[in-house]
Every structure is written in structure tokens, then in C-alpha cells.
Amino acid sequence: MSQIITQTIALPDGRTITIETGKLARQADGAVVVRLGDTMLLATVVSAKEAKEGVDFMPLSVDYQEKFAAAGRIPGSFQRREGKLSDHEVLICRLVDRALRPMFPEDYHADTQVNILLVSADAEVLPDALAALAAAAALSVSDIPFNGPISEVRVAKIDGEYKINPLTSDLARATLDVIVGATEHDICMVEGEMQECQEAEVVEALKIGHEAIKTQIAALKELEAKTGKTEKRVYSHETHDEELRQLVHGQTFEKALAVAKQANANKKVRSESFKAVFEEFKQQLFPEGTEVDAAKLALAKRYYHDVQWEASRRLVLDERYRLDGRKLDEIRQITCDVDYLPMAHGSAVFTRGETQSLTTVTLGTKMDEQIVDQAMYQGYSKFLLHYNFPGFSTGEVKPNRGPGRREIGHGNLAHRSLKKVLPADADNPYTIRIVSDILESNGSSSMATVCAGTLALMDAGVKIKAPVAGIAMGLITDETSDKYAVLSDILGDEDHLGDMDFKVTGTESGITACQMDMKVNGLSYEVLAQALEQARAGRLHILGEMQKAIQVVRPDLKPHAPRAVTLKIEREFIGAVIGPGGKVVQEIQKESGTTIVIEERDNAGYVSIFSNNQEGMDKALSRVRGIVAVPEVGEIYDGKVKTIMPFGAFVEFLPGKDGLLHISEIKWERLETMDGVLEVGEEVRVKLIEVDKKTGKFRLSRKALLPKPVNKNPS
Template sequence: MNVITKTVQLPDGRTISIETGKVAKQADGAAVIRMGNTVLLATVCAAKDAVPGTDFMPLQVDYREQYSAAGRFPGGFTKREGKASDNEILTSRLVDRVLRPLFPSNYHAEVYVQVMLLSADGVDQPDALAGFAASAAMACSDIPFDYAISEVRVARVNGEYVINPTFQQMADADMDLMVGATTDNIMMVEGEMKEVSEQDLIDALKAAADAIKPMCLIQTELSKELGTDVKREYEDEINDEELRDQIKKELYTPVYDVNKQALEKHARMDAFDKILADFLEAYDAAHTDLSADDLEEKHAEAHRYYDDVMRDAMRRCILDEGMRLDGRKTTDIRPIWCEVDALPMPHGSAIFQRGETMSLSTCTLGTKLDEKMVDDVLGKSYMRFLLHYNFPPFSTGEAKAQRGVGRREIGHGHLAWRGLKGQIPENYPYTVRLVSQILESNGSSSMASVCAGTLALMDAGVPIKKPVSGIAMGLIKNPGEDKYAILSDILGDEDHLGDMDFKTTGTKDGLTATQMDIKCDGLSFEILEQALMQAKAGREHILDKMLETMSEPRAELKPQVPRIETLDIPKEFIGAIIGPGGKIIQQMQEETGATITIDEADGKGHIQISAPNKDSIDAAMNKIKSIVAVPEVGEVYEGTVRSIMPYGCFVEILPGKDGLLHISEIDWKRLETVEEAGIHEGDKIKVKLMEIDPKTGKYKISRRALLEKPEGYVERERRPRPDRNDRGERGEYRPRREGDFRPRRDDDRHDNYNRRPRHDDDRYEGGGRRFEHKDNVEENNGSNENNEHNAE
């Protein structure tokens, strides 16, 4: 093995190592990245030749986490890793978006990049290393690739920018950004912030760029040492330069004229298609000597060259005349239309339309039972705010079936979720789910989801901290030219044919989320700053339009929304509320019709009660309060008679708390039995708590204390029992006087005068009337000696 190891140091002194040549040697390129106890393996394999007819970059990036990396078993019946989680898909997208633009434009062979998490101790965040690992594997291969890249996470912790922060440091961060870049240029940004300024974002990008440079340089050194700096030869495109020149010469002007007509999306595409169709018809008529297969090949090439013409014409129209495809100027925002309460039964709903992009968002409010459990390799967590984004084919007029949720939908929904999640109050009792259905799409549908989601939350009565709006920015900048144009609220074609897709969301006070993809070779921080300030102006304009429709959340929830009440109780009462095997809490839910959940946190029990109506909630709340209530001496309680004994009865004054009502405390008159007072099991009676035994905690209650004392009643004097001294001995009784002697009755069980003091070794039988000494059992032989001794 030819093992090569390189290391790079982060600004805080931690190191990241790259090792190659030990494992996965049959892949085109493989690298093991290690930071502390976090280890990732990245591999890359590319097909030798491109599939005929392919005119795009068929790149597939997969990031997967092994549960064994953290010493855990996967959940589920099969106990093995299944399909990629949302977190793995999002990380894969981050790597894909920074790698894809750096392959040669004419390279179309299939490339597969796989990154696996092999070890993790829960200290360092592994997804921050995935982009670095993927690029290092590319550097170890001969696959054509223009520049080495890397990715880092940058967070602002206590005012300081930290590169690749630990999980613990992230708890105090107000910015969380993933940044991908080459040595010279920022290529990708995605993250969330807590209403920070545009300048704060620029400073974070600069800190990330400085940290990425040495990572890229060390990959260049590694590639030279391995000899992979010389890339493989390929010939994935066969071009007809004569046809290319003919199309550019004949079709550029008609395409440019269509750009200036400011047509709507489908009319514009129909006009573009007609221009190409007319050209191909004339071309076929002029080349009757070509076979059908040859003409089909020429048509495919013509489509590729025509895309270049459309791209050049659109860009020149913007740069030279400041006119965009729909007739707007570079800073103009498309017309906006909003509506709330669009649907009768969802808890909240809103429609937001900007130009030809429309989102219908619905808000659903649920209980704690509706939270989403996230079971990732590095731990379990629960999400109480969810946002799902759906992009059906009809939104773009495509005639095809709708399949399962794709990576794009997960990524767009996650960006909108990041933009809004910080505005949900921390102590809000409901679980919130937003669903954005894209009904029309022509650019910036994820930002439309943010705007429609904000209105749907307010329509549902969610007390969000501040409303949020979003906008997508574009850039037109030709290589070698100083002139450029920053576009506000871009169209789909401007995204596809332009050089930048820069999305930002925020409140009136600052940014909450961002996503940026760069497609050109260079982008200065000056351009970035200008784009951010132009985005701020556009975002504020959109927010004003939204607030004209609904300025604040509803004061009251809609009738169909389940009501929720919360209650905090001492930790020691959790078991009493749940009961053995959940018996008590299940009984309360059956009797009241409410849903009750209880959770322990911060040394308390947090209870959530939900029901369709207030009566059910109040009934459940009263039952819980009675369980956790602490009886107070002197208070009057309406209790339930649970059992009757000869000496009194036991009354449940509070759930799970019984007190003894002695027979002498039932009434002022003397009673022989409890039933004489008309008391039976199950009866409700009022009693007063007289005393709580400090040692046993038993409750002494009285019923007669609540009854009027009869006139002339004289309390019987009771002789107090003598107290014990400090040695446990009782004080002396007064001498027995004449008349004190009580003759023995036949039914007496104890002979108090003739009873022999018990010895430690004595064993009594028959209640003390007869005893046998355990040492004399054999000697007595059943004799009556012991009885004679008792008689004496």
C-alpha cells in the first residue's frame, strides 16, 4: 500500500487529516477524512464513456451515515439502514451543488460520489466534512475536474466566527451557515440566522473563504503527489461547428426580438420553439442527401446550439438594454396577490401569487402526540414545527405523473422551514405543520412558500414573533466583462440561463435564512453585498404587500382547531397522574374525552391537555389539579366513602388521598356502627381535615366538626396516657383505687393480671393464654406443667 496522509489546521488549532491508499483502492478515487474521532470515507467512480445523446452532467452524490458509527442499532423491524433520511439527502444536495458546476461543460460521463460516516463521537458535526471529503476523493482520481473545493460550517458564537463548530458550541450560535468554495470563489451558501444584518452574513462568508483556501491547496498537493493532476482524456461531444455558426447567425436576432416582447412564459416558449422548428424544416429541405439517422443527430446538435443562442440573447438584452424576459427592469418585483382563509376547514390557509408563481399553503395545529421523531445516527430529537413542499407537474404545465417526494422538494421545503421556524414561540403548545402546494411555477417557488406560509400561520392564529418574506436574486455576468446586472425576483429562465440563484428570507429586522448557488467563475464580495442590499429592498416591498392582506395573527383560533391547555406540576406527582400501567391517565381521558400528554423536563412535569371543546379540557384540568393538590389542615373536602370498618370509615378526600373518619368523629352522639349515621360505601360526604400525622402522613378527618354541637353537650373527660421518658419507659400510673377493678369476662381475650411476661425465647400460642418454651418442648412431652404454672 502506498498510503499518503496530509493534514490541515483550522483557525482554532484543531486538525483535519486526509488519508488515501489504504482502503477502497479499486475506486477511481478514495479518501478518508478524520477530525478528532469523526471519520468519513469518500469514494468516486466515473464511467469510461458517456451515454450517447447525453447533454448534461449525470452526477449522483450520496451521503450516508452508518448507525455503527455511533455505536447504535438502527430502528425498525429489519435493524439495518434503510432509505436515506432527510438529513442525509440535504447533505448530499449541499455537496452536489458545489461539485456540479466545476466539471467541464462538455464532460457527460456518469459520475458517482459516495460519502460514508464511519465513526462519530457526537462532538464534531460530520456533515461539515462531507464536501471536503468528496473533493479529496476527486483529487485522488483522474476524473476531469476544474478546481478543488471544500465546504465548512461557519457559526457566530458569542460574537466570534467559528469554523466547523462542535454540537455544544452550536447551542449558543446565532448563525449557522454551510459554505462551499474554491481557492478564489464562493460557490455555494446555505444556512439559517437569527435576524442578522447583511454585513454580518458577508463577514461570515469571508471567514469561511479564509478557512477553505488551505483545504483546497492541500488537495492540489495531494493530486500532484499521486500523479492524478493529469486528467483522463474524453470526447463526449461531437460538434458541427458549421451548423453552430449557422444557427447563431440566423437565429440570434429573432430570439433577441422575442426577448424584447415581454411575453408570458408559455407564449414566450412557444415563440422560441417556432423559431427552431422553422429552421430545422428549412435545414432538412436543404439536406435531402442526409439519412434519417443523420438528420436526427443533427437535430440533437441543433437543440444544443440553440440553447446557447437563447442564453446569449437573453444575457445581452439585460446587459445592453436593461430589459428582462417579462419586460421588467432589474430591480422590479412581479405583481403580488394574496388571500387568507382561502379554504373553509384547514386551521389556516393562504394563497400567495407573485407573477406566474403561486403557492397555496395550509396550516394544521396538533398536539404533542403529532410531533415528528427524528431518529438520526447521532441521537433522537422531536420536531414540533414541520414544513412540507410539494411540486406537482401541472404547476409547470407538464403532462406526466406525480411520483414520490424528490430531493428537490425536500431541499426547497427545508429552506422555507429554516426561514420560518425561528418565529414560532418557544412555549407555543401546538405542533404546527405547514404544507405548501405549488399551483403555478415560474421561478422562486420556495420563497413563495415562505410568504404563503407566513400568511397561513397568521390565519391559523399562531402568534408568530414577526412576519417573514423571501426573494430570489439572480446575476448576469459574462466572463472578461466588467459589466454585470443583479436581478430581483428572478424567473425560471433567468435562474437556468443566469449565473446566480441567491435566495434570502427575513423579517423587517434581519435575515433568517439564505441559499446561494454560483455558476460563474468569479463573484466578488462587492457584488455579493450589492445583491444582498437589493434583496433587502425587494423583501421589504413583498412584506408590505403581505401585510396589506393580513397585518397580524388572528386573536382567536378557528372553531375547528383543537384547544390546548398546559400545566406544570411538581416532578413527584407524575407517577400519581399516570397511575399503575397508565390506569389513572387513561381513565381521565375516557371520562373527559380529552387527550392528555405528560413530559418531564427541567425538573418538572409538563402536562398538555387538548380537546375539541372547553368543557372537556376543564374536566380534565380539574381532575389533574385534584391529584396534585396538597391537602391542608382546616380545609373542607367533599370526599367519597371508599370502605367501612367497625371503627369508622375511609374517605377519599382527593384522588389517591384517603383519610380515616373515626366513628367518634361522625356525629356528636355515640354510634355503635357507621351505618347508624346513614353512611354507606360510595356516598359523598363533607369532612374537615383536622390533622396530618407528621411521621406517617396519615390524614385525620372529622364530619361532626361541620355539624352544630347539641345544646348542653358535655365532652367526656379522657385520662391522658403517660408520656415515655428518654429511655422509652412510661411514667408511673396512679395507684389502683377501690372500684377500679374490672371483673374478668368470659369473652376477654387477654388475661391482664395472670399473663406471664414474655421472654425473648418464648413462643405464644392462642393469643398468650398458653405458651411453650422452645427449649422444653421435648421435656414436657405434652404434659400440663405449663398450664399449671399459668394457674399458679
């Protein structure tokens, strides 16, 4: 029986995180249970003893799954069991993966899997801020090589104060909500959203988050020492040929640097030029008639990749300009088109350099809302954003198998960026779906999605609070000196060869979302502040370019978009509008061709009517208003005769409301019989003259609307 070891971490608000190892999942290389409140995560890590032949990268997989039993629930799916990871779970996988992956040794290539399971769910403790801590703890108690530890915390600004891992109920009031990942010395990952916050607020949040992480990392080191896992396994996953490395560098570096200095804005041409340099070297390495050594060729390709990386970085650091000829803070050429697709409710094409997004907006009814069924949350979502990245956008052959984790993550960043400027639910009866199809990609297609999404929303006539733009920032540093360069609007190549990918979105007033991944250590807060300020300037420039296409939200929806009118009614009328078994509302929808959604909230009823046809909308509105109208004595109504009796007729003067038109109230002249006076179905204008206080019955009069005859023979 293995020894059970525990470690505690104190949070600033007095709560305690407990880490336990040695009790569960003992056959994994490392396993821990992390607990805060009644939320518990089981994290395990397993790594193969040897790397597969030919693998020259880190095959890491991170899976996070929420068990419905953790929240005392049965899954709502047809199978009634957990299945494919939801988008919510995938996003948490990415939070952990992005912080862990850069921390493994570059030459470690063994298959490694991290599994994190939510096994107990406390509604007041969100598990996403604990997942990376649990994964890092599992690695700490294993013998797997890892250049950590790392950890993550949530930082939220609530009522003007920064809080670490706040309660769920308090998070609803947050104006800033970010998850920060870091090592003991450096921040490595940021993901979050804000309500048009200033750059200084973001920097302060990262500083506070990092201080909390330092405490957690100290605890992980103590846990590692307790388990005796300070010595990690010995491995050898790479073989090198230093003589070949020097040969590749000596024969190709100056030529690769010359290609980089050509400053060609065309990605394909630049790529072919770099390939030509290696092909020339390959001919020297394996002259015609010489057998090609596959292993040696593979090493040469790897070393040439390092040459490209170095040459491209030296260009930026030494020459202060970039692969496509731009200055460090220069934005690529931008073109914007709106109303591109005639039948979409809103559409836009946003092109920046060689990155292009075709984005649509579709307006739906409440019936189109997405059902959300998660272990810790059940509800509906009326704002959807989907991001698609087909192979042709980069000139590749790639089967369409549905969205991958990258697409889900990019779509979520754009979703967070735009949801902050959508109209409040009370002012927006629509379900809104944005779809971004990336048609070309060479750097930051997620930011193109934000820009195109804004333009499409404005084109659709959605009353957003302010336009949002996004920009991706890069960083290149020199380990041998204090040189560095902050790059605005990075290319795909610059993302690959750089040390940072920092995406920032926002309005003219402030930041709405951000995402950062660091690939090196040593990002100072001064450099971070510079990157944010440079991002702000770039964001304002992009907003100015977008304004050339459309300056303000269109005053009306497209002719073919569904119109929506919402009526607030008294709570007691809800049943009358619905009718027995839904008979009344179904009849109205059938007759008018509309879609009607009835909700009860805030102790009142809300009737939302959707229609592409104004005549149908008017008909439905008239019916509903008639049902909920309160009859007033003295008001005149257009009614319809429902039944005829010897003493008068019953007239429906409002939908569902009949009144008696007595024989004496039909004409000023005395009528002896109802024969031939009125017919069933006949329309008749009447005046409400009395409501019986005891029975609530209505008395109508027709003669009150007719001129009183003049008596020609007064007595």
C-alpha cells in the same frame, strides 16, 4: 501494494484534518479517507471511460451515507440495517453536489458517481462540513477531468466570534451557522441559518469561510501533485458543427431577441413564441420533402438554446428590463389569502406572479412528534415542514413517487427559515406540521413556501415572534465587460439563464436563512453586498403585501384545533397521575376524551392535556389538579363517600385521597349509629380539620360547615 500518501490541513483552532489515499478502495478512480478528531469519511469517485450515446449533460450522482456502526449503534429500523437515504443524508448529498457539479467541464458527459461514507463518528465533529472536502480530494487523486479543486467549511458566529468547523457542543450557542463552498478564487455555494442577522454579518462570514477554504485547496493541490494525478484523462464527448452554429445564430438571434423584448409575463406564451422561431428555422434547414437529419437537428436545437440564453441575457444587460417587463428590482404582483381551508388548523394561499403555494398548518400532540434515528443523533422533532412539487404545477405529466432530493432541499430551506420565529418549547405544547403544495411554479416556489408558511402559522394562532418572507435573487454578468445586473424575485427562466440563484429569508429585523448557488466565477463581495441589500428591500415589500392579508397572529386557535394546557407538578406526583400501569391517566383520558402527555424535565413534572372539547378539558384538568393538590387544613372540599364503617365514613375529598369523617363530625347532634345517615357514592361537602403528622391520615368534618345549634335551655 500501492503507496499510502497523506496530507494535513491545519485549522485556525489548532486541530488538524488528515487526508489519506492509497490504502482503502483502491479500485475506484479516486479514494481518500478524511479525518478530523475521531470523525472519518471515506470518499470514492468513479467515472465511466466513455459517455453514453445521445447524452448531452453531466450525469453526476452524489451519495452520502452514515454508517450506524460508525457511532457504535445498530439501526432502529425493522430490518436493522441501513436503507434508503434519510432526509438528513440527502441534504448533505445536495451540499456536495451543488458545489461539485458546476466544476466539471461542460463537454464532459461520462457517468460519474461520488460516494461518501461516514465510517467513524465523533460526537464533537459534524461530518457535513467535511463531506465536500472528501469528495474534492477523491477527485484530486483521480484522473477525472475537474475544474477544481473546491472545498467547504462551516462558519459559525459563537459568542460574537466567527469559528471554522466548530465543536458540536459550541454550535448550540451560534447566532449564525452557514456552510460555504468555494474554489480558490470564488464562492460557489452557501447554505445556512441565522438568528435575524444583518447583511454585513453574512458577508463577513463568507469572507472568513473563503480564507479557510483557500488553505484547504492549497493542501488538495499538494496532494494531487504527490499522487501524480495532475494530468487528467483525454475524452471526446461532443461533436460540433461550427458552420451550423453560425447559421442558427445568424437566422434566429434577432428573432429570439424580439421575442424576449415582448416582455410577456405569461411563461407559456413566451415559451411558445421562442419555439415558433426555431420551428421557422427548422423549415428552412429541412425544407418540405427533405429527410430530417436527426443528429443535425439535435445540434441545431442545442445551438438555438444558446441563442435563447444569449438573447435573454442581452435584454437584461443592455435594455435593463426583463423577460416579463419588470425592472431589475421589481417584485411580481402578490396576492395572499388566509383561512382558505375551513377544516385545516391554519391555511394560506400565497401567489406571486405565476408561482403559487397552498400551505396548511396542523397542530398535534407530543404523540405526533417525529422520531429521529440517525447515526449521530437520536431524538424527536416537533416541527415538521414538507414541500410537494407535483407535475401539474408546471403543466407537465409526472408520476407522484414521493419527494425527490430537490423537494427535500427546498423544504429544508423553508424549515430553517421559519423555525427561528417559532415560540420556545416551553411556550408551545404542540407538534407543528406545515405542508406546502406548489400549485403553480415559475420561479422560487421555496420562497413562496416561506411566505405561505408564515401566513398559515398566523392564521392557526401560533404565536410566532415575527413574520418571515423570502425572496430569490439572480445575477447576470457579461464576461467581456464590467456590466452586471442583480435581479429581484427571479423567474424560472431567469434562474436557468442567470449566473446566480441566491435565496434570502428573514423578518423585518434580519436574515433567518439563505441559500446560494453560483454558476460562474468572479462574484465580488461588492456585488454580493448589493444583492443582499436589494434582497432586504424586496423582503420588506413582500412582508408589507403579506400584512394586507393578516396583520397579527390570531388571538385564538380555530374552534376545531386541539386546545392545550400544560400543568407543572411536583416530581413526586408524576407516579400518582400515571397510576399503576398507567391506569389513572388512561381512565382520565377515557372519561374526558382528551390526550394527556406526561414528561419529566428540569426536576419537575409536566402534564400536557390536549382536547377539542372544553368540557372534556375542564374534566381532565379537574382530575389532574385534584391528584396533585396538597390538602390544606381549613380548606373545604366536595367529596364522595367511598365506604361506611360503624364509626364513620371514608370520604374521597380529592382524587386518590381519602379522609375519615368520624360519626361525631357528621352532625352537631349525637349519632348512635351510622345506619341511614350516609350512602356509598353520596356527595358530601367536608372541611379538612386535621392531618396526622405521624401517619399523614386526614380527618374531615361535616358539622364544621353546619350552623351550631343554639342552646335554648342554658343551665
